Amino acid sequence: MTKEKEQLSHHAQKRTFRLLPLRARCAEDLYPDPHNAETLARLDSVSIQECGEPLVDLRVACPDIVFASDELYLLRAGAAQRLTLAQERLNAATPGCRIRVGDAFRSSEKQARFYRIACMAVRVLRPYWSRSLIREAAARFVASPFANTPAPHLTGGAVDVRIVNAERNPIWMGPRHVGFQRFDCPELDAGARSNRDLLRIAMESGGFSNYPEEWWHWSYGDSGWALRTGAECAIYGAASQGAHQTNLP
Numbered sequence: 341m342t343k344e345k346e347q348l349s350h351h352a353q354k355r356t357f358r359l360l361p362l363r364a365r366c367a368e369d370l371y372p373d374p375h376n377a378e379t380l381a382r383l384d385s386v387s388i389q390e391c392g393e394p395l396v397d398l399r400v401a402c403p404d405i406v407f408a409s410d411e412l413y414l415l416r417a418g419a420a421q422r423l424t425l426a427q428e429r430l431n432a433a434t435p436g437c438r439i440r441v442g443d444a445f446r447s448s449e450k451q452a453r454f455y456r457i458a459c460m461a462v463r464v465l466r467p468y469w470s471r472s473l474i475r476e477a478a479a480r481f482v483a484s485p486f487a488n489t490p491a492p493h494l495t496g497g498a499v500d501v502r503i504v505n506a507e508r509n510p511i512w513m514g515p516r517h518v519g520f521q522r523f524d525c526p527e528l529d530a531g532a533r534s535n536r537d538l539l540r541i542a543m544e545s546g547g548f549s550n551y552p553e554e555w556w557h558w559s560y561g562d563s564g565w566a567l568r569t570g571a572e573c574a575i576y577g578a579a580s581q582g583a584h585q586t587n588l589p
């Protein structure tokens with residue numbers, strides 16, 4: 341394993357440990373409200389009418405967005421345009437604030453690596469859980485790359501975002517502990533609530549929809565988006581990095 345991959349794995353592992361649903365005893369415990377849960381069965385019921393949009397380099401497509409690292413960030417062309425709209429809305433509400441992208445399109449290899457780490461983390465914390473429960477718990481935070489429905493970040497329609505201020509410092513979104521990652525976490529303080537609402541208003545104005553388990557995860561065009569918004573179908577299936585454009589069409 342290269343040093344870069346080791347660092348990536350370490351980062352993903354730390355993040356995953358923070359997010360695990362520690363109190364679950366069975367699959368039902370993972371989804372206290374089954375009507376809101378994005379179970380694989382519900383996601384698989386969504387049809388995908390692939391629209392064929394290419395992946396584009398977000399640094400080119402969204403020059404006002406900032407990024408968590410120097411790596412290449414790709415998103416479908418339509419989703420990238422919507423991210424620009426979200427940034428414009430944010431700027432209108434709080435001049436100087438920017439959307440910062442932490443993750444966008446993932447290759448299937450990267451998704452599989454994250455998913456393996458998530459499964460390992462659950463197994464370490466809950467060694468007595470069944471294999472299927474371990475996989476289900478892990479998939480709640482890192483979508484399985486082996487599911488029929490492509491993982492959101494594989495489609496190029498999902499993006500992990502937060503807001504940074506004019507000095508490029510992240511604004512307060514609440515504690516990073518288990519339980520606070522849900523967007524509508526009831527224990528959230530007023531400041532974090534208000535800042536998450538700022539993010540919601542910006543992202544929804546671009547047409548993105550939030551995965552309720554993670555305040556930072558938003559998508560457009562994928563199966564989760566279709567399920568949450570009642571769209572007739574998803575328009576993004578799994579994307580291919582090989583075809584990405586460096587310039588907008």
Ligand SMILES: [Zn+2]
Nearest residue numbers: 498499500557
């Ligand atoms: Zn995400």
